[in-house]
Amino acid sequence: MATASEFLDRRVDRGTLPLAAGDVFVVLAFLYAGTLRHETVGFPPTADGLVHLAGVAAPFLIGWVLVAVPVGAYSPGAGESAKASVPLVVRSWIGAAVVGLLLRATPLFSGGVEPTFAVVMLVVGAVSLGLFRAVALRLSS
Template identity: 45%
Template sequence: MGTSNSSFLDERLDAGAAPLAVGDFLALAGVLTFGVVNHNGVDYLSAEPVGWILTLVPFLLGWAVFGTLIGAYSAGAAETAKSAIPLAIRGWIPGSVLGLGLRASPLFEGGFAVVFAVVIVVTGLVALVGWRWLYFKLFA
């Protein structure tokens, strides 16, 4: 438990983890965009930019919520791949479930399919784990 002077978010957000955050969001946006292009063609990105963005939002929101709650951007997360990668895994699994729930709701188009759920969980994990591993190999 933290001190009375620190808030819940203060313990889970550290400026030193900002490069991880930028890379995480780019990695997830990239893998999601790849899926959009795979299903709709590259012209969809310029013809339907709102549709493209609305495809990404539920999953990026899910990651933002659970990545933060799990501590994927805490001071410890930015120290080593050994700490950063498990935090990403623990944050993405519930984050992707939230994203899938939002996508299945009337707020977003897309609905729900079990195959898509498996694909989004696995590809998101590959993107996050791959990015974080690369970050610590090249930059840390």
């Protein structure tokens, strides 16, 4: 049976760490854009606004941590080409968004799960992350 260390060695390539940082930035950026759109956080954000943004982002970042590594978003080869990387990040986001939406449906997180919000999260997140990966890998080659 594989140990956790062996699993991580197969699923995480240190060379993809810049992609991981970019992925988290993209998720936070589109969530911040949504809070701006709905005027729940202003620009520049106040301390209260940042706390609100953290509450909005937390379930989706938890989902990202739980899903991205097992799906292979940072596996060897994920940082080599957009052809390999974009499908991995989109599949990871779909799973992460579902986890995030399920968490928002619990009393642990506020916000609820309106169907329109769920669709926007799935589509905007997948497109944003896919575009980021495509551009980042294009620029790095």
